[in-house]
Amino acid sequence: xxxxxxxxxxxxxxxxxxxxxxxxxxxxxxxxxxxxxxxxxxxxxxxxxxxxxxxxxxxxxxxxxxxxxxxxxxxxxxxxxxxxxxxxxxxxxxxxxxxxxxxxxxxxxx
Amino acid sequence: xxxxxxxxxxxxxxxxxxxxxxxxxxxxxxxxxxxxxxxxxxxxxxxxxxxxxxxxxxxxxxxxxxxxxxxxxxxxxxxxxxxxxxxxxxxxxxxxxxxxxxxxxxxxxxxxxxxxx
Numbered sequence: 454x455x456x457x458x459x460x461x462x463x464x465x466x467x468x469x470x471x472x473x474x475x476x477x478x479x480x481x482x483x484x485x486x487x488x489x490x491x492x493x494x495x496x497x498x499x500x501x502x503x504x505x506x507x508x509x510x511x512x513x514x515x516x517x518x519x520x521x522x523x524x525x526x527x528x529x530x531x532x533x534x535x536x537x538x539x540x541x542x543x544x545x546x547x548x549x550x551x552x553x554x555x556x557x558x559x560x561x562x563x
Numbered sequence: 564x565x566x567x568x569x570x571x572x573x574x575x576x577x578x579x580x581x582x583x584x585x586x587x588x589x590x591x592x593x594x595x596x597x598x599x600x601x602x603x604x605x606x607x608x609x610x611x612x613x614x615x616x617x618x619x620x621x622x623x624x625x626x627x628x629x630x631x632x633x634x635x636x637x638x639x640x641x642x643x644x645x646x647x648x649x650x651x652x653x654x655x656x657x658x659x660x661x662x663x664x665x666x667x668x669x670x671x672x673x674x675x676x677x678x679x680x
Contacts, residue, residue, distance in 0.1 A: 489669065496655050496671030544667055551596060551669065553606040
């Protein structure tokens with residue numbers, strides 16, 4: 454099963470951009486890169502996903518490396534409400550099993 | 564999108580008893596998943612439950628301990644049987660929606676916090 458690796462934790466200051474990296478060196482050509490976040494005492498929620506091109510939505514941006522072996526979730530201006538665990542997973546195509554890695558615990562300082 | 568109602572939100576149970584967790588989705592979905600999340604840990608996939616077929620269990624999880632029902636395309640239950648304190652955890656159901664890969668997303672219930680005494 455394709456796996457992802459992320460740093461265990463990161464810190465940011467409020468109102469500053471945050472770049473959360475993810476490595477997925479065994480990604481297959483048909484796997485989409487998905488990002489979810491889990492706020493305290495809640496189930497994970499969808500953030501963004503992409504295949505090859507960079508993607509933007511109201512929550513975040515997703516930058517995908519040209520070889521697709523890594524990606525970066527970008528929060529343009531972190532707020533205290535963005536403090537959560539962020540998970541990068543591979544979905545679709547050859548990956549039917551949805552395996553979560555350790556995720557990155559993002560702390561946002563006021 | 565999909566809205567998932569998961570019940571109960573939390574429970575405290577005695578050792579040796581069983582608890583059934585329900586997951587209701589507001590739309591028909593083919594694939595449903597059950598996860599366990601131990602304190603401070605990531606999500607671990609227990610099983611995949613597709614309507615009309617037996618659930619597929621991951622390594623370390625067995626049907627006798629975690630029987631799953633999937634009677635229709637909007638509902639599933641996970642039972643935690645013969646509970647021990649080691650089963651204390653958060654249990655989450657999830658669905659995969661969107662049809663084609665481009666649109667697929669995962670949606671999660673709010674979780675069931677289980678404590679076994």
